[in-house]
Amino acid sequence: MSNGFDTDVLIVGAGPAGLVLACELARRGVAFRLVEQRGEPLRASRGKGVQPRTQEIFEDLGVLEAFQAVSGPYPPLRLMEGENVLGERPFNEQVEATEDIPYPNMMMSPQWRTDAVLRERLGELGGHVEYGTALGAFVQDEAAVTAELDVAGALRSVRSRYLVGTDGGRSSVRAALDLAFPGETMDQPRMLFGDVTIEGLSRDAWWMWPSAAGNVGLCPLPHVETFQLMITLAPGEEPELSEPAVASLFESRTGRTDLGLRDPSWLSIFTPSLRLAEAYQRGRVFIAGDAAHVHPPTGAQGLNTSVQDAYNLGWKLALVLQGVASDALLATYESERRPIAEAVLDISSAIARQQGGVGSQPRGRQTQQLDISYRSSVLSLHSGRPDRALVAGDRAPDAIYVDHEGRRRRLFEAFRGPHFTLLTFGAVDAPASSEGPQMEVVRLPTDGQAALTYGISGPSIVLVRPDNYIGLIDESPAPTTVSDYLSAALQA
Ligand SMILES: Cc1cc2nc3c(=O)[nH]c(=O)nc-3n(C[C@H](O)[C@H](O)[C@H](O)COP(=O)(O)OP(=O)(O)OC[C@H]3O[C@@H](n4cnc5c(N)ncnc54)[C@H](O)[C@@H]3O)c2cc1C
The missing domain is CATH 3.40.30.120 (Glutaredoxin)
Structure with missing residues (x-):
C-alpha cells in the first residue's frame, strides 16, 4: 500500500461484525487489516439464533451452505419439574419456505461455529485475522487514522484511511471517540451462561426447569456434543465459575442429581443492559455491532444486528475507497442503522420483561429482521x-x-x-x-x-x-x- 497508508481500513475485533465487514471488503478488493486482541477464537455458543434475514445475507456472502451444515432448527421447549415433564411446545412455529422468503425459520448454531464459517470464507477471499493484536490509542486527521497496535507486547503504528471498531460491548474505540453510550442496566436477573456436556439427557428438546430460586435451561446445540446452559441468578448471587460450583448449582435448582454436568468449555455471567451509542461515526472512525448497541439476548438480535451493520457499511466504504462515491455516502450508515438498533433495543427488552428470565416466549416475524427497511433514507x-x-x-x-x-x-x-x-x-x-x-x-x-x-x-x-x-x-x-x-x- 502506497501514498503513506499501510492499509485502507483497519478493522478492530474479529467477532461476527468484524468478520462480515472483512469479507465485504475482501470481495471488493479493498485493502484492510482485521486485528483481534485474543490469541485465538473464543469458543462460546453465545449468539446461537440466526435469523432469516441473516441467512439471506449469508447466501449473498457465499457462506449459506457452510452455515446450513453446522446449524439446525430450534428444538421444542420442554418444561420440567425435577424428572417430571410439565409440558412441551414449539419454540418457534416452523414456517414453510415461499418463493419470496426462502429461509423463513430462525436456525441455531453455536456462535463459535458461525464465526468459524465466516473466518473460512474470509480465508477463501484472501483475508485473515491477526490474532494477538490489540488496538491501543489512535488519532485521526483529515486524511487518515493513525493507530497503535500492541502485537505481543511490541507496539506498531498503522496508518489507514478508515478505522472501524467492531470491538464488542466494551468497545475501546467507542470510548476513545468519547461517544456517550446512554441507557440502563436492566432491572432483570443476571444470568449464568455456559457450554457444558450433560450425561443422561436426550438432545430432542430445550429443557427448562422453572424455579422460584432461578430458572435453569439446557439447550442442545446442533452437531456438537454440548448444551448451552443458562441459570437465572438471584440478586447478589455470585457463583464461582468452576465445574464443581456450577454442577452443584445446577443440581440444587433442578433437583437432578442423576445428570452429570461436566467439561464446561465456556462459563460467563451476563448482566442485561440496554445501551445505544449516541453516534456511529466520528470523522474517519466508525463503530458497528455490539460496540454500537447492547441489549439482552432475548429475541436473538445481537449477532444478527451486528452482521447487518457490517453488511450496510461494507459496500459504502468500498465505493468511497474506489472513488465511485463521495465521503457523504458514509453518513447514511448511521442514519440507516441507528434507528434499526433503537427498534431492536425495544424488541429485545420487551421480550425480556415479558418472560422475566430464561427464554420461553415464542418469537415471530418481529424478530426475523425481514421487515427491516430504510424507507426514510436519502438512498431510497x-x-x-x-x-x-x-x-x-x-x-x-x-x-x-x-x-x-x-x-x-x-x-x-x-x-x-x-x-x-x-x-x-x-x-x-x-x-x-x-x-x-x-x-x-x-x-x-x-x-x-x-x-x-x-x-x-x-x-x-x-x-x-x-x-x-x-x-x-x-x-x-x-x-x-x-x-x-x-x-x-x-x-x-
Ligand atoms: C449469552 C448470550 C446469548 C446470545 N444469544 C444471541 C442470539 O441468540 N442471537 C443473536 O443474534 N445474538 C445473541 N447474542 C449476542 C451476540 O453474541 C453479540 O451480539 C455478537 O457477538 C456481537 O458481535 P460483534 O462482532 O459486534 O462483537 P463481539 O462478538 O463481542 O466481538 C468483538 C471482538 O473484538 C475484540 N476486541 C475488543 N477490544 C479489542 C481491541 N482493543 N483490539 C482488538 N480486538 C478487540 C474482542 O476480543 C472480540 O473478539 C448473545 C450474547 C450472549 C452473551
Whole structure:
C-alpha cells in the first residue's frame, strides 16, 4: 500500500461484525487489516439464533451452505419439574419456505461455529485475522487514522484511511471517540451462561426447569456434543465459575442429581443492559455491532444486528475507497442503522420483561429482521403509486424467473455478489449506468412471479443495492433515471 497508508481500513475485533465487514471488503478488493486482541477464537455458543434475514445475507456472502451444515432448527421447549415433564411446545412455529422468503425459520448454531464459517470464507477471499493484536490509542486527521497496535507486547503504528471498531460491548474505540453510550442496566436477573456436556439427557428438546430460586435451561446445540446452559441468578448471587460450583448449582435448582454436568468449555455471567451509542461515526472512525448497541439476548438480535451493520457499511466504504462515491455516502450508515438498533433495543427488552428470565416466549416475524427497511433514507427513491406494499428502502424479496436462456433462476442468485442489480420489467428505456458502480441487469416480464412479488403492473425499474435493499423504484422510468439516481445517491 502506497501514498503513506499501510492499509485502507483497519478493522478492530474479529467477532461476527468484524468478520462480515472483512469479507465485504475482501470481495471488493479493498485493502484492510482485521486485528483481534485474543490469541485465538473464543469458543462460546453465545449468539446461537440466526435469523432469516441473516441467512439471506449469508447466501449473498457465499457462506449459506457452510452455515446450513453446522446449524439446525430450534428444538421444542420442554418444561420440567425435577424428572417430571410439565409440558412441551414449539419454540418457534416452523414456517414453510415461499418463493419470496426462502429461509423463513430462525436456525441455531453455536456462535463459535458461525464465526468459524465466516473466518473460512474470509480465508477463501484472501483475508485473515491477526490474532494477538490489540488496538491501543489512535488519532485521526483529515486524511487518515493513525493507530497503535500492541502485537505481543511490541507496539506498531498503522496508518489507514478508515478505522472501524467492531470491538464488542466494551468497545475501546467507542470510548476513545468519547461517544456517550446512554441507557440502563436492566432491572432483570443476571444470568449464568455456559457450554457444558450433560450425561443422561436426550438432545430432542430445550429443557427448562422453572424455579422460584432461578430458572435453569439446557439447550442442545446442533452437531456438537454440548448444551448451552443458562441459570437465572438471584440478586447478589455470585457463583464461582468452576465445574464443581456450577454442577452443584445446577443440581440444587433442578433437583437432578442423576445428570452429570461436566467439561464446561465456556462459563460467563451476563448482566442485561440496554445501551445505544449516541453516534456511529466520528470523522474517519466508525463503530458497528455490539460496540454500537447492547441489549439482552432475548429475541436473538445481537449477532444478527451486528452482521447487518457490517453488511450496510461494507459496500459504502468500498465505493468511497474506489472513488465511485463521495465521503457523504458514509453518513447514511448511521442514519440507516441507528434507528434499526433503537427498534431492536425495544424488541429485545420487551421480550425480556415479558418472560422475566430464561427464554420461553415464542418469537415471530418481529424478530426475523425481514421487515427491516430504510424507507426514510436519502438512498431510497420511489416514483410511482404511493400505495404500493413494497417501496424503496425495503428488503428486495426473492422470486423465481426464467432467464434469457430459458433457465429457471432465483433473483437471490442474481443479487449474489458486490454489484447493484437493475430489474427491468417490460419494455423500458432505462439503461444501466455505464459509469459508476458495477451493475447487473435482469430483464423480467410484467406478468411473471417477480412482477407479482414486486407489485409491478407496467413497465418499471427496480434498482437493488449491493446489500439487497431496494434503492429505487420507478414506474415510468426515463433514459436517465438510473444514472440520475446514482449520481444523487453516491454523492448522498
Ligand atoms: C449469552 C448470550 C446469548 C446470545 N444469544 C444471541 C442470539 O441468540 N442471537 C443473536 O443474534 N445474538 C445473541 N447474542 C449476542 C451476540 O453474541 C453479540 O451480539 C455478537 O457477538 C456481537 O458481535 P460483534 O462482532 O459486534 O462483537 P463481539 O462478538 O463481542 O466481538 C468483538 C471482538 O473484538 C475484540 N476486541 C475488543 N477490544 C479489542 C481491541 N482493543 N483490539 C482488538 N480486538 C478487540 C474482542 O476480543 C472480540 O473478539 C448473545 C450474547 C450472549 C452473551
